[in-house]
Amino acid sequence: MTSMTAVPPHVTHPPVSAAGASPAVPGNSPTFSPLYQQIKALITQSLQSGEWKPGELIPSEVELAARFKVSQGTVRKAIDELSAENLVVRRQGKGTFVATHHEARAQFRFLRLMPDEGEPQPAENRVLDVKRLRAPAEVARLLDLRTGDPVIFIKRVQSFDGIATILDELWLPGALFKGLTTERLVEYKGPMYGLFETEFGTSMIRATERIRAVSADAAAAEALGIAAGTPLLSVERVSYTYGDRPVEVRRGLYLTARHHYENELS
Amino acid sequence: MTSMTAVPPHVTHPPVSAAGASPAVPGNSPTFSPLYQQIKALITQSLQSGEWKPGELIPSEVELAARFKVSQGTVRKAIDELSAENLVVRRQGKGTFVATHHEARAQFRFLRLMPDEGEPQPAENRVLDVKRLRAPAEVARLLDLRTGDPVIFIKRVQSFDGIATILDELWLPGALFKGLTTERLVEYKGPMYGLFETEFGTSMIRATERIRAVSADAAAAEALGIAAGTPLLSVERVSYTYGDRPVEVRRGLYLTARHHYENELS
DNA sequence: AAGTGGTCTAGACCACTTT
DNA sequence: AAGTGGTCTAGACCACTTC
CATH class of the missing domain: 1.10.10.10 (Winged helix-like DNA-binding domain superfamily/Winged helix DNA-binding domain)
Structure with a gap:
């Protein structure tokens, strides 16, 4: 411009x-x-x-x-x-x-975990915790906030076919998601990004993920109903809205016994 | 066409x-x-x-x-x-x-493992094994061959900064890689896909990967110099050349202590 | 100066959807 | 029939590279 x-x-x-x-000179413009x-x-x-x-x-x-x-x-x-x-x-x-995220088509754009057998199933969500807290240094850095700025913390489990498969922890900038309550989150049907879009006017455009293999600690093991020490995929996501502004930090632990993370290279 | x-x-x-x-009718053409x-x-x-x-x-x-x-x-x-x-x-x-795969630019197109700190380093390769064998059922299926067809099997370790990080097993269709020897593989400098391209006329165009978290078994632990049971990323890749013909099956075990698998979602 | 890809325009027709 | 995106053409000029 x-x-x-x-x-x-x-x-x-x-x-x-x-x-x-x-300024006249085209080569130097x-x-x-x-x-x-x-x-x-x-x-x-x-x-x-x-x-x-x-x-x-x-x-x-x-x-x-x-x-x-x-x-x-x-x-x-x-x-x-x-x-x-x-x-x-x-x-x-x-x-x-x-x-829009309110489409079957858009559901699996940000969730690359696919079942080893059969078609992708819709997830059943169970919200474990929603609370306001002050941003830890690492989260603040990723969200382009200051340490201690208000953030909303969400913890939930996603199940497929009744089997707990994903343990998610999310951090959202408090300033952007003021009215977000546990009730609203629990009663909302459909993808969470759809709720963010229509209720809070924040559209997730793209994201970057960093994936590692980790062992389930006691807390994760309990939440997912597996043995401590089970290998899990750790997926750290930062989501961005227009203008490349980061608006979500998410850390997911994926159980890959019956699922796998699918990726296309080209 | x-x-x-x-x-x-x-x-x-x-x-x-x-x-x-x-045939005349445009709507039905x-x-x-x-x-x-x-x-x-x-x-x-x-x-x-x-x-x-x-x-x-x-x-x-x-x-x-x-x-x-x-x-x-x-x-x-x-x-x-x-x-x-x-x-x-x-x-x-x-x-x-x-x-072409003979470019710095193309190196990291198919290797998404990045160091947590610092710039990507070139890999040091150590070939553990090269042998001809008959395709197992699963490999044959993925390569669009018949079970028992000749394939070339390669096993190697890749290190970064002297730290063993990736244990790879590859299967290639024997018909396409006839003259491939251990010596040629060991002495070749640069990315393996570059060798496939210039020596065997096979260009890797795209690939799909399936990622899981697993525990290192005894063999993997020994090859990578880690404790058995260490969580590893299992990356199963199928690579395709022109016309979507599969020409490589690869299974990598990635140590993600100092590295992570990086992915862009959009 | 000549050649290559990159941008921009103007106008035509095609395929698809809705009125 | 009218409106929308999709394809195709022809011609101009711009930016970059090489001779």
């Missing part, structure tokens, strides 16, 4: 001032970015500001082209990238929609 | 027979595929056949457009997808190159 604001730097047909406000990237940033801003909410239809390519005074092809390329990053979903003949 | 062979189904300006050989997908398939064939080898420059977009009698934009879209799938690498001003 450099030159462009109202009048974008048109190039060919309309022989407007072209490169416009940039600092932080030049192509038009479609600027359009992409503008659309992302509208997503972030809530102008178009998850699940809603965004304006058509023709409309956006008119609004930004660029060609449809340029808008198209911007939306192509947003679609590749799963921020929006295109549907031929219908339009482009803001991505 | 349906209608098109010599004369592609041009659409606009040259008012040739358009949809051509397809069986397995229609867009032009750029057909071009992409043709380019992939040339990659697979070895017309352009890993690391080499492929013809320019203009040349390919002329060869296939389509516009440059159509070739561009085909190459865009091949680039997104890491089959080729574009370099502005230079051209488009066939992807």
Whole structure:
């Protein structure tokens, strides 16, 4: 985002001032970015500001082209990238929609634990604990907060086919999830990220995970109903919303007796 | 790939027979595929056949457009997808190159184990065993062979900073890796996939991994110099070459005391 | 200066969905 | 029939690399 604001730097047909406000020398132009990237940033801003909410239809390519005074092809390329990053979903003949976690399709985007046999089953959740506390140093660092800032802590067990399989501990920035209560969490059906999205206006866009093998300690063994010492997958996740702002730290312990973590490399 | 062979189904300006050989009804046209997908398939064939080898420059977009009698934009879209799938690498001003495993850039594409502290280090390899044997049922199934078909078995340990960290077992189809000897494997510097690529003409394109937590048995403990029962990451990989043909089964045991498996979700 | 990929435009038609 | 995204074309200029 450099030159462009109202009048974008048109190039060919309309022989407007072209490169416009940039400081003459093209080779040295600092932080030049192509038009479609600027359009992409503008659309992302509208997503972030809530102008178009998850699940809603965004304006058509023709409309956006008119609004930004660029060609449809340029808008198209911007939306192509947003679609590749799963921020929006295109549907031929219908339009482009803001991505949402309220879909069967989106359920397994962030949960890579698959059953060794048979189809993925919906998880049964049991919330063990919800409390407010002050961020430990490590959590604060990951969430870009200060040590001691208020955070919400959640502990829960997820079961598949009645077998306790995942023990999760979550930390959320207190400022973003003010009204979050145990009741709300327990009564809510569907994926937790759906609740975060509709109740708190926070959309999880991407995440990074660090995976290790660990031994179940006494507490984990009890929560999952297994022997202490059983090998477990430790999955540390940091989730990000628009603008790469971290908004969730999660540590999961996965029992991989009947399940495995599945990953595609390419 | 349906209608098109010599004369592609041009659409606009040259008012040739358009949809051509397809069976009249457009809505029902069986397995229609867009032009750029057909071009992409043709380019992939040339990659697979070895017309352009890993690391080499492929013809320019203009040349390919002329060869296939389509516009440059159509070739561009085909190459865009091949680039997104890491089959080729574009370099502005230079051209488009066939992807190769002989690059620093490509080293960590298939190895997601990262040090907890500091920068990724190159691995030191120690080959423990190389032998020819008959494919066990499970390996045969994964490699799309028959049980008992000849396979090559490799066992090795990888160390980082002098610390044994990965115990690998590999199975390769014997038919594809005929001349593979212990000596060749030991003396070869650089990534194994580089050797497979240049010596045996087999390029690894993508892979799937299944990850579990396990306890080190006596053999693994000895090979890695750790206590039996230590939790290890079990990583089962199946690698594929062009046309989604499986060409490697690998089972790695990762020590995650000072390293972690890193994954991006989006 | 010439060649390559990268961006941008304008306009056409196709496939799909809804009215 | 009208609107949406999807494909295809043709031509222009830009940024980068090499000669």
